[in-house]
Amino acid sequence: MGKERFTINPFPALALTDGEKNQLLELxxxxxxxxxxxxxxxxxxxxxxxxxxxxxxKERERMKVYTERPEYVGDDAMSNSSSTKLPAILSVGRVEGKLDDMMFGVVNPTLEDMRIKASYVHDFDxxxxLSTIVSPTEDEPFTSxxxxWMEMDIPLRRTGVVQNRDYVYLECTGFARMSNGDRAGYHFLHSIDFxxxxxxxxxxxxxxxxxxxxxxxxxxxxxxxxxxLMDPAGDMIRMLAVPVMTEAFLSPLRYVHCGQMRKLxxxxxxxxxxxxxxxxxxPGTACVTCSKTATGWKLGKSASTCKSCFRVVCSGCKIKKKISIVTADLALSEKKITFxxxxxxxxxxxxxxxxxxxQIQENIRKDDISRSITSHSSSSSDLR
Known part of the structure; x- marks a missing residue:
């Protein structure tokens, strides 16, 4: 994945009217x-x-991905062979974790959030x-x-025979209520044209x-x-596209992990x-986990420190996790960090x-400070 591809928007700013926003919300x-x-x-x-x-x-862990049979002709058939020639895709299964952790891994309303999510989930390239209609709030942090716009790499694109596919779409995240009162998180993507x-x-x-x-x-x-349904457009590419798309439908396996890493x-x-x-x-002199001191550590093994509590942790107890952070210069840093x-x-x-x-509260505070500095700089310039 070319990380620089997340820092350049290939389109001009998309200004939507209130009427257009309301239409998209209703859609x-x-x-x-x-x-x-x-x-x-x-x-x-x-x-x-x-x-x-x-x-x-396709099957992985406790998730299964199915394609709709072309011969199926029930009233509830999702595939439309006359228009897309592609099967509908269904992924079902069970994953470990909490719903809120999963939704924290799903929601990605900003470019920074998208880049961090993609580093864990690998769902686009x-x-x-393009435009934010509803931002998460402190009361509803998973609603957006x-x-x-997103781009997906297609196999053989480097040969020049095929081109990558891109999509302009509306993305919605949030919660719905089942008839028994249970919450169900949702993640919705639907192509739109502008x-x-x-x-x-x-x-x-x-x-x-x-x-x-x-x-x-x-x-x-x-x-x-x-x-x-994901239609990549073009008959020649369809056979190459279906494996890419079925793999994308396994992404829920990684949502909880993404949410956990964001919390960490x-x-x-x-x-x-x-x-x-x-x-x-x-940091102390004894391992925060097993309480062994330097004399009890294995020969040639040195201690590290946990990067969250700063306490000493021996080589046998330390656990490394790959963490993704967008740095001040907009680079995506992926490092294995000791905890x-x-x-x-x-x-x-x-x-x-x-x-x-x-996190939302902190971002609001930073935005307020940034606006205050900008306003002060503008006022100072006017006085010169």
């Missing part, structure tokens, strides 16, 4: 409700999949935020409605409509149901901010809702 609401009504039987009916309709295409967003010369514009729902079914278990990153950054103000705590088991457990059990809300 999203209507399609999400229709998908929710259609997929509800999956959650109520014991996660059964009709083998006469769906053919298993280039992207841009955003117009985006005259201000022309097709790019070196890419082929495709169409997509994908909707995923996630429901907590146990203390640490989530049911996933994700359906949709937030905890680490807050600890470092506190240390910059008041100094780092004494102790206690800090990992603390981050894992911390509330994703509270951390997401605190």
């Amino acid at each position: 999203g609401r209507t399609i999400i409700e229709a998908n929710f009504e259609r997929d509800n039987p999956f959650f109520k009916g014991g996660r059964r999949v009709d083998p006469n309709r769906w053919k298993l295409s 280039g992207a841009a935020v 409605v955003v117009v985006k 005259p201000q967003i022309p097709k790019l010369a070196d890419r082929v514009r495709g169409d997509l409509s994908i909707c995923g729902f996630f429901r907590q079914v146990g203390p640490n278990a989530l049911d996933v149901c994700k359906t949709g 990153t937030w905890k680490m950054e807050k600890a470092h901010a506190e240390a910059r103000l008041h100094g780092a705590p004494n 102790c088991s206690a800090c990992l457990a603390d981050a894992s059990t911390s509330s994703a809702v509270n951390i997401a809300a605190a």
Whole structure:
């Protein structure tokens, strides 16, 4: 993945009128409700999949991806062979984790969030935020409605025979309520056209409509149901595109991990901010996990420090996690960072809702400071 492809927006700013925003909100609401009504039987009916309709295409862990059989002619058929010649795709299964952690891994309303999510989930290869309609708030940190552009790499594109596919789409995240009162998280993407967003010369514009729902079914278990169509446009590319698309439908396997890593990153950054103000705590001389001192460590093995609590952790107890951070110069940094088991457990059990809300509050504070500095600079310039 070319990381620089996330820093350059290939389009001019997309200015939407209030009327256009309301139309997009209504479009999203209507399609999400229709998908929710259609997929509800999956959650109520014991996660059964009709083998006469769906053919298993790919399986990983406890997730399965199916394609709709071309011979299926039921009234509920999603594929339209006359228009797309592509099968509808269904992914269902069960993943470990909490719903709020999953939604923290799903929501990505800003370019920075998109880049961090993509580094964990690997769901697209280039992207841009074109217009924000609804931003997450402290009260609803996982609710967003955003117009985006994304690019997906197609196999053999480097040969010059085929071109990458790109999509302009409406993305919505949030929660719906089931008839029994249970929450279900949703993630919805649907292609839209704007005259201000022309097709790019070196890419082929495709169409997509994908909707995923996630429901907590146990203390640490989530049911996933994700359906949709992705049309890459062009007959020659369709055979190459289906494997790429079925792989994309396995992305829910990585959402919880993304949310967990975002929580861990937030905890680490807050600890470092506190240390910059008041100094780092004494690291101690014994491992924070097993209490062994230097004399008890294996020959030739040195100690590290946990990058969240700053305490010493021996080589046998330290745990490394790959963390993604967007630096001040807009570079995406992916580094393996050392933690102790206690800090990992603390981050894992911390509330994703509270951390997401605190992150939003911090971003608002930074924006206010930035506007204040800009306003002050402008006023000072006028006095010269």
